Amino acid sequence: MSGLGKMEMAMRADADAWLWMSPLASGGAGAIALLGVTWLGGAAAQFAVAVAAFAALCAWGSAYRQRTVLAQLLRQAEGLLEQTRQAQRQEGGIAGLEQICDQAAPIWAKQVETARSQTEEGITEVTARFSRIVERLQASVAASQKAAGGGGIEGGCVVSVLSRSEADLIAVNRLMDEARRERDVMVQDVRELIAYTVDLKKMANDVGEIASQTNLLALNAAIEAARAGEAGRGFAVVADEVRKLSTLSSDTGKKIFEKVDVINKAITAVIAVAEKFSAEDTRSVAESEKTIHRVLENFNEVAGGLCESSEMLRRESEGIRAEMSDTLVYLQFQDRVSQILAHVRDNLGKLHSRLSQYATERGSGGSAAIDAEVWLNEMALGYTTAEQRNNHRGDQAGATPVAAEITFF
Amino acid sequence: MTKTIMLVDDSDSLRHLVRIVLEGEGYGLIEACDGCDALSKLNGRKVHLIISDINMPNMDGLTFVKAVRNLPDHKFAPIIMLTTNHHEASRKEAREAGVKAWMVKPFDKLQLLEMVSRFAMP
Numbered sequence: 001m002s003g004l005g006k007m008e009m010a011m012r013a014d015a016d017a018w019l020w021m022s023p024l025a026s027g028g029a030g031a032i033a034l035l036g037v038t039w040l041g042g043a044a045a046q047f048a049v050a051v052a053a054f055a056a057l058c059a060w061g062s063a064y065r066q067r068t069v070l071a072q073l074l075r076q077a078e079g080l081l082e083q084t085r086q087a088q089r090q091e092g093g094i095a096g097l098e099q100i101c102d103q104a105a106p107i108w109a110k111q112v113e114t115a116r117s118q119t120e121e122g123i124t125e126v127t128a129r130f131s132r133i134v135e136r137l138q139a140s141v142a143a144s145q146k147a148a149g150g151g152g153i154e155g156g157c158v159v160s161v162l163s164r165s166e167a168d169l170i171a172v173n174r175l176m177d178e179a180r181r182e183r184d185v186m187v188q189d190v191r192e193l194i195a196y197t198v199d200l201k202k203m204a205n206d207v208g209e210i211a212s213q214t215n216l217l218a219l220n221a222a223i224e225a226a227r228a229g230e231a232g233r234g235f236a237v238v239a240d241e242v243r244k245l246s247t248l249s250s251d252t253g254k255k256i257f258e259k260v261d262v263i264n265k266a267i268t269a270v271i272a273v274a275e276k277f278s279a280e281d282t283r284s285v286a287e288s289e290k291t292i293h294r295v296l297e298n299f300n301e302v303a304g305g306l307c308e309s310s311e312m313l314r315r316e317s318e319g320i321r322a323e324m325s326d327t328l329v330y331l332q333f334q335d336r337v338s339q340i341l342a343h344v345r346d347n348l349g350k351l352h353s354r355l356s357q358y359a360t361e362r363g364s365g366g367s368a369a370i371d372a373e374v375w376l377n378e379m380a381l382g383y384t385t386a387e388q389r390n391n392h393r394g395d396q397a398g399a400t401p402v403a404a405e406i407t408f409f
Numbered sequence: 410m411t412k413t414i415m416l417v418d419d420s421d422s423l424r425h426l427v428r429i430v431l432e433g434e435g436y437g438l439i440e441a442c443d444g445c446d447a448l449s450k451l452n453g454r455k456v457h458l459i460i461s462d463i464n465m466p467n468m469d470g471l472t473f474v475k476a477v478r479n480l481p482d483h484k485f486a487p488i489i490m491l492t493t494n495h496h497e498a499s500r501k502e503a504r505e506a507g508v509k510a511w512m513v514k515p516f517d518k519l520q521l522l523e524m525v526s527r528f529a530m531p
Binding site: 330331333336338385 | 420422423426463464492493494495496500503504508509510511512513514515516520524
């Protein structure tokens with residue numbers, strides 16, 4: 001029983017006692033007056049009765065006044081008790097709110113701490129991951145620069161190597177072109193000499209044939225001139241001249257053959273020159289092969305460096321992709337944090353509305369009690385994440401879950 | 410042929426993350442910020458898979474799933490829930506609505522791709 005209840009009962013008992021004591025006091029005064037009448041008698045007795053009656057009347061009046069006052073006090077006490085009850089009810093509502101605040105505030109604090117710790121862990125992880133990504137990118141760039149800056153080739157980058165290789169190839173091409181042009185000129189000369197040789201041989205044959213026929217004709221003419229005798233003497237002279245001409249023709253044929261010999265010597269000389277050029281071509285080809293081999297070696301070295309760089313870039317890219325993939329997971333903390341904070345925000349809003357409602361009801365004298373247990377259960381129904389429920393149960397504030405939970409239906 | 414995935418989530422950042430992952434693997438993506446938005450964007454369009462959140466404004470994920478099941482063109486569309494929700498009652502409701510799988514955020518890239526590859530219609 002509350003203090004006010006006990007006070008109410010005590011006050012009621014006290015008031016009832018006063019109401020009972022008033023008639024008793026009046027009765028007491030009457031008894032004294034009767035004893036005075038019996039003991040004194042006569043006029044004195046009449047006086048005593050009058051005094052007793054007056055005393056009794058005064059006692060009754062006093063008791064009546066006391067009862068009236070007590071009744072007023074009791075009504076005031078009852079009014080006070082009613083006010084106390086109202087205040088008690090109102091205080092009971094405030095106590096409910098205090099209970100909610102007492103129990104919900106730590107939970108809210110844990111939710112906020114969860115959101116804060118997840119944010120911090122996520123951002124820290126993201127920062128670390130991106131730092132590693134930057135470092136690996138730098139390593140890739142350095143490797144690429146190293147490969148492009150030499151890769152074992154003295155003093156040159158890829159551009160200069162390519163430039164030198166191009167110059168070498170141009171020189172080789174020029175040598176081969178010169179050799180080709182000289183060979184073409186030579187072949188043309190040889191062809192022309194062969195044509196001359198054929199013509200000269202034909203001419204020599206013709207001349208020899210003509211000389212032979214002419215000589216035979218001159219011989220027949222001389223025979224016929226001798227047979228004619230004196231009449232044929234002049235004709236014999238002509239036949240003799242013709243024979244001389246055939247001899248000259250034969251000499252010309254010999255000269256032609258001599259020219260042919262000269263030409264043969266010239267052809268021999270040309271062939272010698274051609275052989276010389278052939279040897280030079282052979283040397284040029286050999287030199288070209290060496291040059292080409294050197295260029296290819298240079299390219300191989302560059303290509304090898306590029307391959308190594310490419311492989312390194314590939315591995316680094318793979319690593320970066322893996323890092324980025326993991327980073328994506330950690331960036332999802334924002335979604336969970338947003339949901340948790342939104343839930344806290346909504347509950348704070350509901351509490352604010354309820355407090356406003358309480359203030360209104362209190363102003364109008366009504367009851368404004370809040371059931372804390374109902375309130376907390378309603379708050380728990382809005383949870384979506386496991387860590388929210390854990391926090392509500394009083395478990396330690398949790399960190400961000402890192403593994404996806406999958407349920408197949 | 411490029412497969413089209415519909416993603417329904419009210420979180421811009423999460424849609425962005427999923428878009429990076431799926432478009433990186435050659436999938437086409439239709440994004441919606443809640444169930445109402447998703448229904449308006451479906452509108453007879455061919456989608457090979459639907460990935461949906463649960464807690465969204467206007468129309469939540471479970472209501473959206475049930476609405477999809479009433480659409481003749483998408484009645485049998487495979488649906489995966491991607492959510493922070495751990496409620497067993499919600500999972501049961503999703504299973505009864507014909508959802509293929511329930512994936513709790515945060516998602517793992519490879520796991521998400523495996524799920525998409527596994528459930529996307531040919």
